[in-house]
Amino acid sequence: MKNDVTVIGPLNVDILVRGEAPRELPVLTGWEGPAAVELAVAGSVGYTVQDMAKLGLAVSVSACVADDVFGSVILRKLRENGVGTDWVTSVKGASSGIGVYVLAFGSRKRPLFYQLPTHDPWPLRYDEHQVERMLNARLIHNGGFLHFLQMYESDIVGLFSKARARGLITSVDSQFPLHAMKPPWMEVMRRVLPSLDILFCNEHEARGLTAVEEAQGAARSLLDSGVRTVVIKQGEAGSEVFQQGWHHHEPAFRGGELVDSIGAGDAYDAGFLAALLETRPLHECARMGSICAGCSVTAAGGWAGMPDRKTVEGILSRR
Numbered sequence: 001m002k003n004d005v006t007v008i009g010p011l012n013v014d015i016l017v018r019g020e021a022p023r024e025l026p027v028l029t030g031w032e033g034p035a036a037v038e039l040a041v042a043g044s045v046g047y048t049v050q051d052m053a054k055l056g057l058a059v060s061v062s063a064c065v066a067d068d069v070f071g072s073v074i075l076r077k078l079r080e081n082g083v084g085t086d087w088v089t090s091v092k093g094a095s096s097g098i099g100v101y102v103l104a105f106g107s108r109k110r111p112l113f114y115q116l117p118t119h120d121p122w123p124l125r126y127d128e129h130q131v132e133r134m135l136n137a138r139l140i141h142n143g144g145f146l147h148f149l150q151m152y153e154s155d156i157v158g159l160f161s162k163a164r165a166r167g168l169i170t171s172v173d174s175q176f177p178l179h180a181m182k183p184p185w186m187e188v189m190r191r192v193l194p195s196l197d198i199l200f201c202n203e204h205e206a207r208g209l210t211a212v213e214e215a216q217g218a219a220r221s222l223l224d225s226g227v228r229t230v231v232i233k234q235g236e237a238g239s240e241v242f243q244q245g246w247h248h249h250e251p252a253f254r255g256g257e258l259v260d261s262i263g264a265g266d267a268y269d270a271g272f273l274a275a276l277l278e279t280r281p282l283h284e285c286a287r288m289g290s291i292c293a294g295c296s297v298t299a300a301g302g303w304a305g306m307p308d309r310k311t312v313e314g315i316l317s318r319r
């Protein structure tokens with residue numbers, strides 16, 4: 001069966017701790033107190049794939065998970081939430097990636113403590129059959145391209161070039177390197193950038209990718225490398241969409257009271273790409289991204305607050 005979307009990228013669990021704690025270190029180190037604790041399936045693509053499924057898209061993910069308790073939770077939750085997991089490889093003896101957000105000091109996004117996985121985030125190599133299965137879709141998306149050094153020369157580069165040649169929409173949310181790396185990070189993406197219809201990043205990542213300070217200049221540099229559309233996310237300030245000779249600012253949308261902004265970028269990507277699959281104009285894609293992100297910030301993590309298609313259409317028609 002043909003998927004709407006094939007997604008490649010890391011999966012991990014997020015443990016989300018919400019409460020109030022003293023801000024003075026000597027008091028904090030001796031403190032104990034209650035908090036709301038939740039577990040969510042995350043990673044650079046965990047929220048994105050679940051959000052896409054919530055919007056009614058047929059989506060399958062290619063990734064590796066550990067065969068530990070968190071790996072089983074990831075698989076179970078993805079299936080429950082309508083994501084295809086046939087291409088997820090379970091790695092024997094590995095440990096899962098874990099993010100622990102302690103939202104007890106005012107910020108709705110930090111501090112974050114994390115443990116990196118001991119396995120590759122997704123398969124380094126794909127055989128011909130797997131390539132055919134993955135390209136049997138309308139759109140192919142990768143999140144977290146820059147996170148892991150060992151993936152820069154993986155088969156994903158050739159896969160994206162093939163996808164583009166076959167007429168699939170191609171998109172990457174680069175994220176950022178999880179190791180020390182001097183800008184411009186786009187040097188390690190030179191081979192994949194010309195295959196991309198859409199490159200998503202945030203302002204900090206745009207600067208790191210290009211070593212250009214302001215967003216417009218950074219976007220130009222990325223467009224000159226062959227990307228067709230660059231989307232720069234700016235948190236509460238909204239987002240900017242750039243093509244050669246054209247640009248659009250989309251304000252953020254707030255669907256209710258802010259709980260946390262974890263995974264807002266992933267919800268944005270899902271909404272934007274769902275609209276793009278309906279061949280909507282780019283400013284409407286950005287609006288749909290903003291609406292999805294602005295709803296996701298009203299509940300814990302990047303999925304619980306994600307609206308379904310009907311809710312998004314309702315908000316769109318009222319604006």
Ligand SMILES: Nc1ncnc2c1ncn2[C@@H]1O[C@H](COP(=O)(O)OP(=O)(O)OP(=O)(O)O)[C@@H](O)[C@H]1O
Pocket residue numbers: 201202232233234235236237238239251252253254258261262263264265266268289290293294297
């Ligand atoms: N506090 C907020 N209120 C409303 N919308 C928000 C808020 N924070 C972020 N958004 C929306 O989410 C989008 C993406 O957020 P952000 O700029 O934080 O992306 P990101 O850094 O890629 O996020 P992530 O940490 O999920 O990767 C923004 O463009 C905006 O539309």
Ligand SMILES: [Mg+2]
Pocket residue numbers: 173175201202265266
């Ligand atoms: Mg991001």
